Amino acid sequence: xxxxxxxxxxxxxxxxxxxxxxxxxxxxxxxxxxxxxxxxxxxxxxxxxxxxxxxxxxxxxxxxxxxxxxxxxxxxxxxxxxxxxxxxxxxxxxxxxxxxxxxxxxxxxxxxxxxxxxxxxxxxxxxxxxxxxxxxxxxxxxxxxxxxxxxxxxxxxxxxxxxxxxxxxxxxxxxxxxxxxxxxxxxxxxxxxxxxxxxxxxxxxxxxxxxxxxxxxxxxxxxxxxxxxxxxxxxxxxxxxxxxxxxxxxxxxxxxxxxxxxxxxxxxxxxxxxxxxxxxxxxxxxxxxxxxxx
Numbered sequence: 313x314x315x316x317x318x319x320x321x322x323x324x325x326x327x328x329x330x331x332x333x334x335x336x337x338x339x340x341x342x343x344x345x346x347x348x349x350x351x352x353x354x355x356x357x358x359x360x361x362x363x364x365x366x367x368x369x370x371x372x373x374x375x376x377x378x379x380x381x382x383x384x385x386x387x388x389x390x391x392x393x394x395x396x397x398x399x400x401x402x403x404x405x406x407x408x409x410x411x412x413x414x415x416x417x418x419x420x421x422x423x424x425x426x427x428x429x430x431x432x433x434x435x436x437x438x439x440x441x442x443x444x445x446x447x448x449x450x451x452x453x454x455x456x457x458x459x460x461x462x463x464x465x466x467x468x469x470x471x472x473x474x475x476x477x478x479x480x481x482x483x484x485x486x487x488x489x490x491x492x493x494x495x496x497x498x499x500x501x502x503x504x505x506x507x508x509x510x511x512x513x514x515x516x517x518x519x520x521x522x523x524x525x526x527x528x529x530x531x532x533x534x535x536x537x538x539x540x541x542x543x544x545x546x547x548x549x550x551x552x553x554x555x556x557x558x559x560x561x562x563x564x565x566x567x568x569x570x571x572x573x574x575x576x577x578x579x580x581x582x583x584x585x586x587x588x589x590x591x592x593x594x595x596x597x598x599x600x601x602x603x604x605x606x
Contacts, residue, residue: 467498
């Protein structure tokens with residue numbers, strides 16, 4: 313009998329829970345659709361592409377201001393890919409409905425593994441937040457209304473940048489630089505990642521797991537948070553969201569979840585670009601200041 317290494321699962325079962333591309337073979341067609349629709353969006357919207365927020369090649373973002381607006385709120389999106397793949401340019405397709413709603417949209421890159429460690433990625437996304445805050449006026453953004461969203465590994469990074477513990481009191485960046493966040497199909501506990509086939513590339517150590525797992529180290533302070541996970545996702549992704557939602561609320565922090573029926577890991581993020589979807593409506597309400605505490 314194979315050795316149980318996590319929640320009574322052996323390595324093969326754990327890998328199956330986390331191997332999302334194997335579980336949904338249509339991911340290649342979905343990725344191609346994202347890229348195709350994103351090319352159309354960039355051609356239509358123009359935007360300010362490849363803006364550098366740091367010195368590394370991965371520290372780049374694409375920004376789509378709202379035409380004619382000087383103080384628009386901003387939704388900054390962080391892509392997934394298990395911290396190892398995909399690109400900001402794959403998610404420009406999410407921008408058009410947000411611009412139509414009067415919200416500027418940014419898509420953020422960061423250096424991927426194995427080039428960068430996970431702590432380095434966390435630091436990069438936090439630098440992106442600081443850059444957006446400090447350069448907001450140049451791009452027609454209201455720096456007092458910056459919100460983060462992320463998918464999968466990007467959801468993990470969004471949560472760690474949306475919390476306020478990392479911002480030093482008295483620094484040039486105010487503690488409330490990020491007003492709120494959204495994590496879609498996020499990863500909140502890195503221990504199963506460390507024990508899985510992903511460890512060969514990510515090379516996590518126990519200290520990194522403890523420090524960078526929001527479920528294990530919830531913040532003392534943070535703005536409101538929305539969570540969403542597809543109802544067709546694996547047991548592990550469902551469990552992590554449920555436990556993280558409870559942990560966040562037990563800290564006295566505001567959080568709400570949005571149901572994503574008939575969505576799996578790679579179709580869940582599409583809801584963020586569908587104006588008629590409850591997830592889009594919930595994020596829009598947060599940006600408008602109508603936060604649901606339920």
